[in-house]
Amino acid sequence: MLVALTGCSSRSHDNPFDPQNPSTGGAPVGLRVIANRDTVHFSWSPVEVDDLTDYLIYRAQDDQPMTYALTLPVPADNIRFTGCMFDHRYRFAVQARTRFDDGPLSAELSIIPGPHNLIVADYYDYALRRISYDGSYIYQTAEINSPVALVGDPQHNLYIVASYWMQTVYVLNREFRITRSIELSYQPVGMAYNPTNGWLFILQNGQHRLSVFSLSGIYLEAIDLPFEVDLQTYLAYDRVHNLIWIASHKEEIVTCIDFNYPNRPLYQVPGLNVTNRLCAHPLVGGCWMATDSGVVRINPTGAYTRFATNYHITDISVDPGTGDCFYTGYQRTDYRWIAGKLVWGQVIQDEVLLDNTFSRLYAIQVIPGATAAGFFAVQTGYWRLLRFDGNGQLIGELPEYSGKLNFLLE
Amino acid sequence: MVNNRRWFLGLMIVLTWQIANGQYIDQKKAWLFSAPNDSLKITGLEYVPVRPASPHRLGWTWRSTLGVGTMLVSAALVTHFHHTAEEAYSQYLHCGSYRRMERLFKRAQRYDRLTGWAYAVMEAGFVVTVFSFDGAP
Numbered sequence: 064m065l066v067a068l069t070g071c072s073s074r075s076h077d078n079p080f081d082p083q084n085p086s087t088g089g090a091p092v093g094l095r096v097i098a099n100r101d102t103v104h105f106s107w108s109p110v111e112v113d114d115l116t117d118y119l120i121y122r123a124q125d126d127q128p129m130t131y132a133l134t135l136p137v138p139a140d141n142i143r144f145t146g147c148m149f150d151h152r153y154r155f156a157v158q159a160r161t162r163f164d165d166g167p168l169s170a171e172l173s174i175i176p177g178p179h180n181l182i183v184a185d186y187y188d189y190a191l192r193r194i195s196y197d198g199s200y201i202y203q204t205a206e207i208n209s210p211v212a213l214v215g216d217p218q219h220n221l222y223i224v225a226s227y228w229m230q231t232v233y234v235l236n237r238e239f240r241i242t243r244s245i246e247l248s249y250q251p252v253g254m255a256y257n258p259t260n261g262w263l264f265i266l267q268n269g270q271h272r273l274s275v276f277s278l279s280g281i282y283l284e285a286i287d288l289p290f291e292v293d294l295q296t297y298l299a300y301d302r303v304h305n306l307i308w309i310a311s312h313k314e315e316i317v318t319c320i321d322f323n324y325p326n327r328p329l330y331q332v333p334g335l336n337v338t339n340r341l342c343a344h345p346l347v348g349g350c351w352m353a354t355d356s357g358v359v360r361i362n363p364t365g366a367y368t369r370f371a372t373n374y375h376i377t378d379i380s381v382d383p384g385t386g387d388c389f390y391t392g393y394q395r396t397d398y399r400w401i402a403g404k405l406v407w408g409q410v411i412q413d414e415v416l417l418d419n420t421f422s423r424l425y426a427i428q429v430i431p432g433a434t435a436a437g438f439f440a441v442q443t444g445y446w447r448l449l450r451f452d453g454n455g456q457l458i459g460e461l462p463e464y465s466g467k468l469n470f471l472l473e
Numbered sequence: 474m475v476n477n478r479r480w481f482l483g484l485m486i487v488l489t490w491q492i493a494n495g496q497y498i499d500q501k502k503a504w505l506f507s508a509p510n511d512s513l514k515i516t517g518l519e520y521v522p523v524r525p526a527s528p529h530r531l532g533w534t535w536r537s538t539l540g541v542g543t544m545l546v547s548a549a550l551v552t553h554f555h556h557t558a559e560e561a562y563s564q565y566l567h568c569g570s571y572r573r574m575e576r577l578f579k580r581a582q583r584y585d586r587l588t589g590w591a592y593a594v595m596e597a598g599f600v601v602t603v604f605s606f607d608g609a610p
């Protein structure tokens with residue numbers, strides 16, 4: 064006891080500028096980087112010591128060594144870089160300087176700016192998140208009960224989220240604040256949006272109809288369907304031909320409703336076993352469809368063609384700029400997981416992007432960039448959201464994602 | 474008859490003397506308690522003389538004076554050293570110079586050690602104080 068009393072001092076190196084500080088190492092911490100298109104915002108927690116004069120900012124692009132960029136006098140704790148190039152990795156670090164000494168350089172933080180951020184609705188996690196273009200950072204999170212469908216209105220900067228258990232459609236602004244809500248009679252399972260006239264198409268569980276609402280919540284009409292809607296019924300809006308495509312996994316049928324006519328004529332394409340999303344083609348209309356035997360491309364006339372027929376397709380996503388269809392799936396014979404791309408053109412070409420390098424890919428979302436479009440993929444079982452560039456190289460990763468996600472490009 | 478009268482007188486004198494000293498009743502009680510059916514046999518009573526205690530006073534010796542003095546001085550030192558260590562550490566936390574930072578941190582550690590030593594001495598003084606009071610007037 065005497066030794067304990069007289070021999071020891073329990074003081075720890077808590078000065079944030081102290082190189083022996085176990086948490087900071089003497090360098091600034093709390094680094095944060097946010098990219099919005101070509102602007103990168105880099106910030107850090109202020110170093111709270113006396114005689115602090117300024118912060119030295121270091122920056123590097125791609126694999127180049129870190130170089131001094133500029134000096135910021137205190138109390139600055141952030142810097143904004145504009146004119147950054149898309150699809151290039153930028154690295155940042157900061158160093159604190161006092162009247163007496165220069166502190167060590169902080170840890171590096173990197174980001175790849177791009178033309179889009181990604182909005183992700185996580186059904187099981189009750190969350191709506193804004194994710195960086197490179198899939199490395201979560202910028203913002205909002206709590207939304209069981210978000211089952213997500214669409215966007217880019218003209219008005221609105222996000223429209225359907226909540227399954229709340230039986231409500233929420234309209235959110237860019238800050239994820241609910242501006243209005245539309246209460247439904249039954250649980251929504253799918254949703255599509257026509258931004259031209261502001262019509263919202265909603266499928267509700269256990270019903271035999273498609274409900275149409277205005278964005279202000281006015282019930283416009285209901286179109287009867289030849290089958291009962293369930294959780295495995297999917298829909299997409301074809302803005303080129305003003306059509307609604309609806310596919311039922313249970314009934315193995317695809318229905319097309321033509322909104323160009325007041326009586327809403329309805330066409331059916333039988334024998335297609337849809338497994339996941341429908342995506343309308345942004346350039347020529349018609350739609351892409353994930354089935355248990357390949358990706359199906361359906362023309363507005365109802366004629367269809369199959370691609371990647373050896374694969375059970377788990378999800379598809381269409382590049383809004385080019386119309387290329389990205390898909391994930393597995394080969395039914397040897398359970399080999401792939402991710403591929405059907406390149407739109409006179410002749411549709413099938414390119415394999417991931418060949419059995421990642422398993423259990425149950426969802427995909429294309430994200431267009433300055434060069435080749437990359438994509439996000441959800442690895443179910445590992446619960447990871449993976450970000451790949453256009454060549455299939457992994458460039459970002461976020462943990463703790465469920466398998467039931469909805470995506471929206473911002 | 475005379476003998477009887479003398480015997481009776483003698484008995485009365487003895488009884489009167491015993492009653493006056495409270496012995497008679499106690500003997501009666503003892504007789505009652507020692508009844509044949511009673512399991513508790515009290516055959517005799519002891520009388521313990523009780524004397525009032527003499528008034529107790531603490532006595533200051535050179536040892537108790539030394540103990541209390543040591544305790545007070547070292548308590549003052551504990552306070553001073555601890556305060557100095559705290560002040561040095563507080564300055565260290567906001568210091569922006571490596572050299573001064575190190576000096577202040579070492580100073581805080583040094584005064585922490587001194588605080589520990591002073592505390593140990595204070596404890597020793599306390600022990601000396603406790604065992605120095607012998608109760609002698």
